[in-house]
Amino acid sequence: MKYYRDTIAAGKTLMRRFVANARIKTEKGHKRNNRINPTRETVQKVNMRNAAWKLCALLNTYFGKGDLWVTLTYANEPSKAEAKKDLDRLIRKLREHHKKNKKIFRWVAATEYNHKRIHHHVVCSRTDLEILEKYWPHGWVTPKPLDASGNYIKLAEYIIKETDKTFREDDSPAKARYRRSRNMPMPEVKREEVTDRELRDGPKEVNGYYVDKDTIHKYEHAILGVDCMQYIMVSLEQKPRFKKWYRGKRIIFDGEYKAPDERQLTMDELIYDREN
Numbered sequence: 001m002k003y004y005r006d007t008i009a010a011g012k013t014l015m016r017r018f019v020a021n022a023r024i025k026t027e028k029g030h031k032r033n034n035r036i037n038p039t040r041e042t043v044q045k046v047n048m049r050n051a052a053w054k055l056c057a058l059l060n061t062y063f064g065k066g067d068l069w070v071t072l073t074y075a076n077e078p079s080k081a082e083a084k085k086d087l088d089r090l091i092r093k094l095r096e097h098h099k100k101n102k103k104i105f106r107w108v109a110a111t112e113y114n115h116k117r118i119h120h121h122v123v124c125s126r127t128d129l130e131i132l133e134k135y136w137p138h139g140w141v142t143p144k145p146l147d148a149s150g151n152y153i154k155l156a157e158y159i160i161k162e163t164d165k166t167f168r169e170d171d172s173p174a175k176a177r178y179r180r181s182r183n184m185p186m187p188e189v190k191r192e193e194v195t196d197r198e199l200r201d202g203p204k205e206v207n208g209y210y211v212d213k214d215t216i217h218k219y220e221h222a223i224l225g226v227d228c229m230q231y232i233m234v235s236l237e238q239k240p241r242f243k244k245w246y247r248g249k250r251i252i253f254d255g256e257y258k259a260p261d262e263r264q265l266t267m268d269e270l271i272y273d274r275e276n
Helices: 040-062 080-100 129-134 153-163 197-201
Strands: 003-010 013-020 068-074 107-112 119-124 139-145 189-194 209-220 227-235 249-251
Touching (some): 040 153, 068 080, 119 153
Antiparallel strands (some): 003 189, 068 119, 068 139
């Protein structure tokens, strides 16, 4: 069987995934359980994993120590439409503030409202608390500075989990899992054909990086039924050795599978940010 290794150079990290090639037949006598009719829950599980991996790549690439993870809450509960307008207005004001001060402003935002009061999660460029509070008069601002690790997979998984049950609902204030600023193009994914050695023996460290053991996950792809593994390596130096991974062929990120009986989003609903 053939295997592929996908590598993303994302900020201080190298993010890696191994996957067996589902299109290649296994050797005679070896059986692979490809799943033809996956359940809705199975599809959602795969989509959550892919979405968190993609969001992690963005966070690791564009944010670091001193940038913020901000939770925005309300003193008085708004409607879902009002909540979206409030968040849009905040982002616009912060963008104008940073532009005025000749600073780059980047952001990722998600809204949660299922079984709890509406609140927003925003990961953004470093901003003074007094500025955040000035442009958020609706309640409370709870900022948490990002650590120096450069690896924000847990934050990405949390944000994706928060919005997974609601973002496709007809009355959702956001029609995607999260929105992001346009000045954050997706980092490259490079694919190499490899053996199954790392799948058998575990990750092999790249010079100048260490493996974050908490990120090592071996699993069977819940839809394709093939063996997979993912893990993240973190730079030992403040300035990472690789800005881009140099081996392999560039590919696109894994997309999301359509769950049974799930409404498809229109192109307009998938647009992240309409900046003028």
